[in-house]
Amino acid sequence: MKRLLFFVAFAAMAIFGRAEDLSSPNGNMKLTFELQDGIPTYQLSLNGHAIIKPSQLGLELKDTESLLDGFTIENSTNSAFDETWQPVWGESSSIRNNYNELAVTLKQPSTNRILLIRFRVFDDGLGFRYEFPQQDNLNYFVVKKERSEFAMAGDHTAWWIPGDYDTQEYDYTTSKLSEIGGLMENAITPNSSQTPISATAVQTALMMKTDDGYYINLHEAALKDYSCMHLELDDKNMVFESVLTPDAVGNMAYMQTPCTTPWRTVIACNNAADILMSNITLNLNEPCAYETTDWIKPVKYIGVWWEMITGKSSWSYTNLPSVKLGKTDYSKTTPNGTHAANTKHVKDYIDFAAENGFDAVLVEGWNEGWEDWFGKSKDYVFDFVTPYPDFDVKALREYALSKNVKLMMHHETSGSVRNYERHLDTAYRFMADNGYNSVKSGYVGDIIPRGEYHYGQWMVNHYLYAVKKAADYKIMVNAHEAVRPTGLCRTYPNLIGNESARGTEYEAFGGNNVNHTTILPFTRLTGGPMDYTPGIFEPDVSVHNPDNNSRVRTTLARQLALYVTMYSPLQMAADLPEVYQQHMDAFQFIKDVAIDWDKTLVLEAEPGDFITYARKAKGSNTWFVGRTNDEEARTSEISFDFLSPDKKYIATVYADAKDANWETNPKAYEIKKYVVSSKSVLRQFCASGGGYAIRIVPVEDKAELKGLKKL
Template sequence: MKRISILTALIFTTDLLFGQSYTLKSPNGILVANIDLKDRLTYSLSCNGNAIVEASGIAMRTSAFAESDFLGKHTATFNSKNQAVKLLWGTTKEIDENFNQLKLNYSNGLSVEFRCYNEGFAWRVVSAFDREVIVYNETSEFNIPNSATVYFPEVKGFLTPFEVNYLPKSMQTIADGTLGLTPFMYKTPSGELVVISESNLFEYPGMFIRKDAGNSVKAVFPLYPKKEKQELPGRLHLVKWPQISRMVVKKTENYIAKSNGNRSYPWRVVMVAQNDAEILQNSLVYLLADEPKMDYGWVKPGKVVWDWYHNWNLQGVEFKPGINTQTYKYMVDFAANNGIEYINIDDGWAKLWDFKKVNPNLNLKEVIDYANSKGVKVFIWAMWNTIDKDFTANLDMFSKLGVAGIKVDFFDRADQRIVDFVNKLADECAKRNLLLNLHGMYKPTGINRTFPNIVNIEGVLGLEYNKFSDKCTPVHNLTIPFVRNVVGPMDYTPGSMRHVTPEQFVKSWENPHSMTTRAQQMAMYIVYHGGVQMLADSPTLYQKDSIAQNFLSGVPVTWDKTIALEGKVGESIAVARKHGDKWYIGCMTANQEHDFNFNFNLNLNLLDDREYKMTIIAEGNSDDELVLSSKRIGKNDRQNFKVKPRSGLVIILE
């Protein structure tokens, strides 16, 4: 995680009054931000002269400063930085961070920092007050160019699982006042793809958006909770146990945040790509987050055998499968025999509100000890508010049990109370060498950089929706890599081994099917990324398909290098990732057949003048069949692959 500074250059500082304008360019000159302080503080952004964001306001109203203070007397400081950032785990070993920065320093302890990267633009408010500061409101506007296509992630309120479809619309078809999540994506009339999100979220609520008049989108935030109540969720379809509930905010304060006033507020991030594929390699959310403050060398990414999606459905075994000792030992054996690092023990292992009341059919300590003896580690599921009831004692209990990580669920909020809890949880788990997989959770905000023990985050409409909904469509699968996965790790939980066409699809709790082929499910392990990846379906189904089983045994989850080969939102994608001496390429299609045409020398920079072994995993004669083939190729050979609708392709070069 060491940051290597290559260049830091102070350009100039000047003392200026009202009405000043500034221009800030990306290092390559393609992105241009104009910051204006005439009637109010605004910014606009263009790419190659094309409008990305039109003049939009920035302000904050607090107990220490007001919106008008952003127009006050100030000094302006410009500087630049170019450095390499090393990752502990992720889609690459190293990221180049190169930006130009403008900082407006006001006389009252307030400042605003603007950064322009080749990949986008960001700003944040910074204050220097040695006292508590209450934030009543923040103004962060995003005025979108006319005729843009927007993928508005609509939600009904601030109480949400953060699991939505991203459907293309025009701004004119979205009612004023409609609430949405971030990340938020749109395509400009000139073809740029834009993703808006945030980074470095501490002591502050998560950012939502609201459609305003015309083409305006404004940031909005949940108020600070004053009173909470435990209630049954509207998501009872997710569980079979009616006692499950979540903490609902019943009363709020009249402010959104409170904290010590000597701080930096979260970054507002506008990621920009000149084509759809380019956005897949955008790392701004990660780069803008704080570095870790302790050693995380113990963090081990890997794959996880999951129990919940297939409803503990093991076929042909000599015991009754379910939440019991025999089932989890079977899962451990499957993991150990296939080089899978983890198993997951999900909901039902104990009473939701008392971890000491373990399911009588499950000898939890025996399973954990058995797993450890086989070299397999255990994730265990828990409600966040159950952990919170006796925070320290519960974390100590999990640590003493010998689990490797906790899958914490049902946050369903992003107010400051929840954000503070998540950051505290990550820090305290790190002190105990515990990993975290966060579900029912807001999107990543660079938290996986600050706390690398957060190895995955849900915040996505994933494979589990096949149990109770028809929303997990092929188009959805081909949209989320360009928006949700761009901001950080994404626990979609791939690996379905049972498939039907969208026309044949029927939701099923006991026997869920996906709408895409087995070949696409395999490709997801390359296209989607996270520090842990679930094997969602039953081990007995994987055992019946040696091609799938062998691939899942060997495919990595963390990478040395990533190259986006091609992509079009909602239609097709091809991503190449390198691990060691091997390249893995994942290709996916939505509702149309697609021809993928690669020159591996040009695409992957294969400089060695030798032959490579190319292994291909593709769709067979049916959606549920895989075929394996291999051949020798030269570095300059051009390869063409025709992939059917709703399908996928895996290519391995070595």
């Protein structure tokens, strides 16, 4: 009888487009799908509270009828899924993937075409995508516009950056949705390559908070063979619609069935911490594509980098206005005297890395071509294998090997992706032959082929091609200026890091907003780790370069906290070795902090204000805590109830001094040790632009407790 009722209900749905509901495993998240006059729509609620109001779905196609309306329901299936999987590296050693699924097959009788929309409802949100089965009447097609809607239930507070086809390197603006249009002009700041979209277009991951305390995050997952999605706001009706990145001739995506779009994601919680703990983006990606992963390892590194960013040193070997690879004889040129990537200097960095237990040294500016790489739209700009005369590849390879330190390769493409692909195999083979197992790639400037954007389908395919090709040589990739991450590191874990946002380098270009690192974990890090390059101990950039008056808008204590709050399995100690030598007591935390984790907890969180994480190091009983604070001085209060109740621990707290302030006294910090247990509570002052970092280790010998105060 139950089966009969099911088919009767299904038949009614097929004929009339009756709504179909799907709940999350815990029953709190509810999706409703229905056809309204042949148009697919969905809505989402949490605890009966509207998260997404009725919103339309579909796509416009080029030179053929759209996939927007005129549908009937051909089929509908429900299923459930529950697994626990282990990432190669991550914020937790295991991740649960638990959802209920609704797959709706739609038929468009006028064209006899089929479109399947797949929904997955998790306890903390929703993922949906379009799927195009192989069929007679839809084989090759071009997407003109995707019209996925996200109708908001109110004028929410949002943390946003301008929609742009070429860059994410903007400071975040906090405003009501209705205020975005009026603030957009000032939010768009200069960049080496940028293409703003409109007065109300913003980028994902977009973080919002409702007036009644619900938190909503819009993003995408598993971005492959498709263009990156932005969101265009209808600020009269508070409805976002997807905006895809076009190619050089204005098309959004070229498709061949069978195929799918990326997942569109909605994370929703009534606790900010739950947004940070969500694994929806990772769970909507496929399992690891590699049979063996023992060559993929988290990396803590230093680098010949910050001194060039500040202007103390240069990437280029000469001051020639123009060079040509294979034509310019550098042995007959006059060195400029500021080139940082020279053999002696790099050896000094290798020594510092070895002395302090770092895995690798990044070297930028080692290869020919840096004299005229920037802003020239130059095709054959680098060959990625030919060093300057003062950089001895063989000697440095052997020296690094003798110190048990890896060198990290740098491949700046200058946006000439065609050139990079022509050299890619040779460049990776050169790395493998010389002991480099990780590369920082860069895509500064306008893209070649000319007319392509950083976030279009062509470039999305390139970024993944480079990662998969790197795997052939057992190389890990840290891509800067690439498309923002969408959880692909689950499938391709050698994608060990990205920049894809405004990172520490901007602190030397005028500074980031003080609250920047209290927002990024809610936005940029939703899709994967960020190579934020923390650890700047000298905030006054003019110390390195008298012509640069920029200041790093942070206290020293917060720089330590970033190793915990800005998650990455790739962590850089970005400042100069001579600066660290002045603060070796604080530098100890950077030496100690883990970069791979068994467990992660969020102890305090409010986007734009503060975040406090606690993380347990992988394979260890050592915990680390980090707190990043905005411009308002606050007192943080955390419990240590995450510790084992039958153990005592020693907590080393690196914190702002009472008179610390990012602007007036940034290097004022204090280091204290306490005996703590699972019953301990810490009340800790956090300065403007400040924070704190804690290392917590189990007591092995009671003698360790001598002279320590109990917290």
